[in-house]
């Protein structure tokens with residue numbers, strides 16, 4: 001063994017050794033047929049950039065689970081994948097175009113698609129080599145990409161099945177629209193933001209209405225009040241009132257609806273069904289007309305008269321000026337606090353619009369998912385996520401699947417007049433026109449566990465339902481909930497038995513990492529400097545599931561010292577094993593080995609309970625403070641005297657056992673040391689060694 005540990009040289013060589021053994025593929029494991037299956041599907045990495053600290057955490061935790069189970073004798077499959085990541089990737093690419101002074105709106109859809117595909121492909125190989133650098137023992141021969149033919153085939157089959165079951169419909173409904181990105185978004189893709197704006201009290205015939213958005217009011221021809229509001233008891237439902245409004249006289253109709261908040265403003269309000277979800281519902285209930293006021297780029301339409309063509313924020317003060325001149329402004333409240341919806345990517349104000357879209361009815365899909373979770377068929381770590389997901393599932397609304405972006409899986413629908421055809425290719429006769437929209441990317445990733453396992457014959461039967469789904473707590477609704485619903489729907493089985501959710505990786509001060517703050521840890525820089533093993537154990541120790549983890553370079557540097565400690569201790573033992581032979585140990589040495597075995601049992605229990613952070617702490621503490629500080633020190637005298645052979649046996653047994661336990665956390669250095677140990681019945685690689693019993 002070299003005097004000092006050269007992580008760069010070792011990591012590259014060891015990863016190659018692992019790949020050469022073929023053991024990442026569970027079919028190649030010794031006695032593969034006798035082993036019980038264990039399977040984790042890797043959350044497909046977005047193929048639009050580099051690995052960040054969050055990815056490093058995902059890989060570390062999942063690799064720990066995979067390696068541990070493999071050593072425990074399971075047929076351990078960790079299936080890797082990459083995600084085209086629809087909207088996310090298109091947003092990244094649009095930013096790149098902006099920097100180059102280009103715009104996607106000046107490109108043909110075909111050119112844009114081709115460019116993003118090239119961009120994604122170049123990222124794919126980068127991400128794969130970075131994943132290898134992290135030590136991932138996933139089966140690359142089973143790698144999947146969300147745009148692979150077989151995945152799209154499964155996604156289309158599910159869509160067709162849902163359509164035929166009447167769970168998918170095309171509806172002209174109100175959706176969240178981002179005027180910058182020019183696409184509809186699901187509720188999960190919007191953020192609530194508190195804003196302080198002006199609240200305008202406007203004279204609307206005999207009524208006063210309050211609004212923060214006067215620019216939407218051009219088409220308001222219904223005045224609505226609560227049926228129990230005594231202030232308006234003289235006004236009857238359907239009553240017509242002529243009044244003067246922004247661009248001239250109009251006829252307003254009185255509507256009574258219980259959705260009206262009697263406490264807000266004067267209790268009377270006008271409605272804008274095209275641009276407000278609550279107003280839309282009122283209009284649907286009373287069968288009212290709906291007029292579009294703002295176009296899809298965020299500009300006023302001709303209904304706004306002299307204001308048409310203006311952007312809403314530029315029009316707002318001018319409209320108020322005109323209303324003031326007409327004497328229609330009663331008062332202006334300056335500091336009105338209210339919540340608005342913004343695009344989660346660009347912070348643009350979401351402009352609700354009515355649009356023909358494909359929707360998935362979620363309540364019938366949520367029902368069996370709720371049942372499975374309530375019966376604990378799916379276990380959540382940490383536990384409190386069970387409540388969170390159940391609450392969301394019980395309040396679920398229909399899911400708009402259509403996105404107006406090119407970067408995605410095309411919706412397999414064809415139209416001819418009123419006729420609709422579902423399929424990848426149109427019927428033979430002419431005249432069919434393809435749906436232009438693509439799927440919300442989560443519709444395909446929501447089918448990931450069964451879609452990937454169906455890619456290879458026999459896998460679905462063997463590995464589904466999978467054992468663990470490990471991912472970030474922040475995508476529990478986006479992804480986990482949808483995988484459960486779509487998985488149960490398409491396969492009649494839960495997709496996974498345990499959901500392990502990790503928190504965010506924060507900086508040393510507990511702040512979220514972001515490029516603009518300059519506090520981002522690049523995992524590849526860190527592994528270059530201190531070694532992958534140091535980063536991995538640094539990400540696990542002190543990291544309880546579900547909570548955020550503070551991490552910085554100093555912490556990782558500390559774990560590099562642990563690598564050095566392991567190396568030096570192993571070198572000491574190995575240098576004293578030249579004349580090693582198996583003998584019976586003294587009672588004193590037997591006791592030391594027995595103590596280690598007891599410790600190993602405690603650690604095994606923690607591993608089985610998914611308490612990897614505690615298991616890591618235990619083996620770290622034992623190796624450093626018991627094995628290095630005490631056992632090795634005490635053995636020096638024995639090694640020089642008549643108990644030399646016993647001490648050699650004891651040291652080798654504890655060292656090799658420690659390497660096995662440390663292996664899932666620090667795979668490279670432990671394998672390198674294992675290869676040098678004079679063990680009987682040594683395996684080709686530590687990755688298939690038996691976990692200490």
Ligand SMILES: [Zn+2]
Pocket residue numbers: 178179180181343344345346347348
């Ligand atoms: Zn946006």
